[in-house]
Amino acid sequence: MTMPYHRLGASKPPERFFTKRYMTHVFAQAIVFIFFQIFALGLLTSQPWYKSKHIDEDNVLTVNLTDENTVVMAVALSQYMIASIIVSVGPPFRQRWFENKFLVICLVWQAALVLYVIFAPQDPVKKYFFCCTDLGNTNFEVTLLVLIIANAVVSMLLQFFIGHNDRK
Numbered sequence: 001m002t003m004p005y006h007r008l009g010a011s012k013p014p015e016r017f018f019t020k021r022y023m024t025h026v027f028a029q030a031i032v033f034i035f036f037q038i039f040a041l042g043l044l045t046s047q048p049w050y051k052s053k054h055i056d057e058d059n060v061l062t063v064n065l066t067d068e069n070t071v072v073m074a075v076a077l078s079q080y081m082i083a084s085i086i087v088s089v090g091p092p093f094r095q096r097w098f099e100n101k102f103l104v105i106c107l108v109w110q111a112a113l114v115l116y117v118i119f120a121p122q123d124p125v126k127k128y129f130f131c132c133t134d135l136g137n138t139n140f141e142v143t144l145l146v147l148i149i150a151n152a153v154v155s156m157l158l159q160f161f162i163g164h165n166d167r168k
Contacts, residue, residue: 070132
């Protein structure tokens with residue numbers, strides 16, 4: 001748990017979280033996340049090496065290992081990390097997110113999982129636990145990582161301009 005800030009702030013905490021300002025920020029972040037997931041899938045399907053896999057409609061309950069699963073899993077895992085950072089309240093009510101050692105440990109662990117999903121060759125853990133494939137193209141894997149970093153930058157800029165920037 002993030003501890004209280006070391007001194008009391010002059011402003012009082014918000015009384016309601018369902019204000020127009022907060023809800024605008026939440027919806028804007030959701031749109032950014034959806035955009036980056038769709039963009040990542042579009043980037044995947046535009047690759048010359050990409051081949052769409054046919055999914056048997058009669059057997060939809062079986063796990064289908066596809067490149068689409070891998071891309072969505074990597075982007076979604078990273079978006080959970082981004083969301084946990086940008087929604088941290090911080091001063092003047094709480095300490096900053098990076099002062100919460102348990103959160104930092106979880107974020108480092110999750111970042112390692114994202115890198116594993118993107119860059120690791122196919123193995124039983126990746127296949128059966130994550131239901132992901134080996135993308136097999138280093139240029140695309142690096143591009144996907146850059147896209148995830150761009151998602152973080154856009155989300156943090158959105159947080160700065162629309163989010164809780166009224167804290168003093």
